[in-house]
Amino acid sequence: MARVVFDRARKQYSENVVIHDLSLTIDDSEFMVLVGPSGCGKSTALRMIAGLEEISDGFISIGDRVVNDLHPKQRDIAMVFQNYALYPHMSVFDNMAFALKLRKIPKSEIERRVREAARALEIERLLDRKPKALSGGQRQRVAIGRAIVREPKVFLMDEPLSNLDAKLRVSMRAEIKKLHRKLQTTFIYVTHDQIEAMTLGDRIAILNGGKLQQCGTPHQVYAEPANLFVATFIGSPQMNLLDAELKSSSTVTMITGPDFCFTLPQRADYSAGDVKVGLRPEHLVCIADPNPQHALTAQVEVVEPLGAESYLYLSGKMGNLVARVAAEQTPQVGEAITLTIDAGKLHLFDPRTETRLA
Numbered sequence: 001m002a003r004v005v006f007d008r009a010r011k012q013y014s015e016n017v018v019i020h021d022l023s024l025t026i027d028d029s030e031f032m033v034l035v036g037p038s039g040c041g042k043s044t045a046l047r048m049i050a051g052l053e054e055i056s057d058g059f060i061s062i063g064d065r066v067v068n069d070l071h072p073k074q075r076d077i078a079m080v081f082q083n084y085a086l087y088p089h090m091s092v093f094d095n096m097a098f099a100l101k102l103r104k105i106p107k108s109e110i111e112r113r114v115r116e117a118a119r120a121l122e123i124e125r126l127l128d129r130k131p132k133a134l135s136g137g138q139r140q141r142v143a144i145g146r147a148i149v150r151e152p153k154v155f156l157m158d159e160p161l162s163n164l165d166a167k168l169r170v171s172m173r174a175e176i177k178k179l180h181r182k183l184q185t186t187f188i189y190v191t192h193d194q195i196e197a198m199t200l201g202d203r204i205a206i207l208n209g210g211k212l213q214q215c216g217t218p219h220q221v222y223a224e225p226a227n228l229f230v231a232t233f234i235g236s237p238q239m240n241l242l243d244a245e246l247k248s249s250s251t252v253t254m255i256t257g258p259d260f261c262f263t264l265p266q267r268a269d270y271s272a273g274d275v276k277v278g279l280r281p282e283h284l285v286c287i288a289d290p291n292p293q294h295a296l297t298a299q300v301e302v303v304e305p306l307g308a309e310s311y312l313y314l315s316g317k318m319g320n321l322v323a324r325v326a327a328e329q330t331p332q333v334g335e336a337i338t339l340t341i342d343a344g345k346l347h348l349f350d351p352r353t354e355t356r357l358a
Ligand SMILES: Nc1ncnc2c1ncn2[C@@H]1O[C@H](COP(=O)(O)OP(=O)(O)OP(=O)(O)O)[C@@H](O)[C@H]1O
Pocket: 013, 016, 018, 036, 037, 038, 039, 040, 041, 042, 043, 044, 045, 192
């Protein structure tokens, strides 16, 4: 168990900065997910903790000890990679025991740790098998088991589920969450998949272009995205964005765009000008009343039925929108519909700085 701190940590390859002065604290026993698009620096950040990449500037500490100059072996971490290459000629038991044997840990202790990890991962009955006789999900468990037996202070996982099929990923996700609860150890988990990030993390750190965009609980980053990048990266289907103009009187704020006008309570920090309005697809509600407050009219272009709900792809004067409605409220393709929104659910962003206004 240990806290991990990035203190203005930077990584650059000659002139190319891939991690910009990152400051982030991962609490003791926390499950932190680093998420962002391909190439944003997630793996690099993880490898900096592991000691597999040198740190160009700043500090990284594990358990209140600066580790910048510490060899990976001395950092008391264990890493699970995407390609979890097991030794094909060794049994599952020997694969899991290998690192402990190298460290000359007594045989009885190795036996105890491997059996305990195998029990936690429910692979006890596979201990005598060779990797080729295992399914993808079982191999992934062995790879995680190999990390567990080392009893590290921190687990680092770099896209450990991305080689698995969609269904297995979902069940392994739940297994990893259970494992975290059982081990009560710090987990730092990298993924490009925002759903994996939302479902696994106590907190999520969102990176883009090597810069930290926001760090918070899944609920915080979803409900109050700090900027347009986070707003559109988190959530599926993604948040709708509309161009509009903000005007304030002494009592209300009006958000006006082509074919819509929303009124909000006045706030001192709003100033008049262009804004981007963000609307989550589930906050658009189809209604019968053609002239309600906070309405948008649009035509249904495509319907995607998903069973319990449907995604509606809509077009109107304000541009294209996606709405998420209950299956029984699904309109027909070609239908003209009226949508309304609870003004309290609007997100406003400054189109120039791309940061959140409200
Ligand atoms: N040895 C290197 N020399 C130069 N640039 C590098 C090196 N290793 C990585 N990079 C660059 O650093 C950036 C971050 O890479 P990184 O592997 O951390 O991305 P990532 O977020 O893990 O992406 P992915 O989701 O594709 O795994 C990329 O632009 C990459 O090209």
